[in-house]
Amino acid sequence: MSMFKIFDTAASGxxxxxxxxxxxxxxxxxADSVSSSIGETYKARQPVFKAVFDEMGGENPAVGVRMAGVVESKAPLIKEYAPxxxxxxxxxxxxxxxxxxxEEMANMISASRSYQSNVEVASAAKQMLIATIRMGQ
Structure with missing residues (x-):
């Protein structure tokens, strides 16, 4: 894998x-919105991720991730008697x-940590690239 593909992979993450x-x-x-019918009520949404593969194949064909779509939760809505x-x-x-x-707070923490992990990957790749360039000096 090329050093520059690492940046693309981290950026996709x-x-x-x-x-x-x-x-x-x-x-x-x-979360606190209210509706008078099931059809008009907001439903929680979750992302669906899909691996992006290198079209050339090679040793490591997975080169990133992308959102394939969004699905609505199948959990029942909350019906409340409030005449x-x-x-x-x-x-x-x-x-x-x-x-x-x-669940949303857990998702928020997980997404934030995953984002930070990708930032760390890009930062480490940058430092490796700089070290490689310095070898030639």
Whole structure:
């Protein structure tokens, strides 16, 4: 693997984790939203990652990661009886998202650490490249 591919691989990891953090932020921002029907209620979203392979093949064909898509959680929405709420349906129920804040905090910490790990990989590769260049002096 070329030294420059390392930067591409680390950058793809940072980009993927940044997108993951955006989804976590969206889930957390919508955690307290309310709706009068199941169809209009926000559903927690999770990223689906896919390995990117080197088209040339070689020893190490995996050269990065990308987000293949976003899936909505299949967890049930929270149905709450609140007949006095302005968003209540004709039966007096409101619907809340299926966002689990503990899970989202864990996802946020995991994404942040994964991002930082990719930064460390890029930094180490940079230091190795500088050391290699200095050998020629």
């Amino acid at each position: 940072m980009s993927a984790q940044s997108l993951r953090l955006n989804l976590v932020a969206s889930n957390m921002a919508n 006095n709420h302005s968003m209540a349906d004709e039966e007096g129920y409101i619907f809340r998202p299926n966002v689990n804040m503990v």
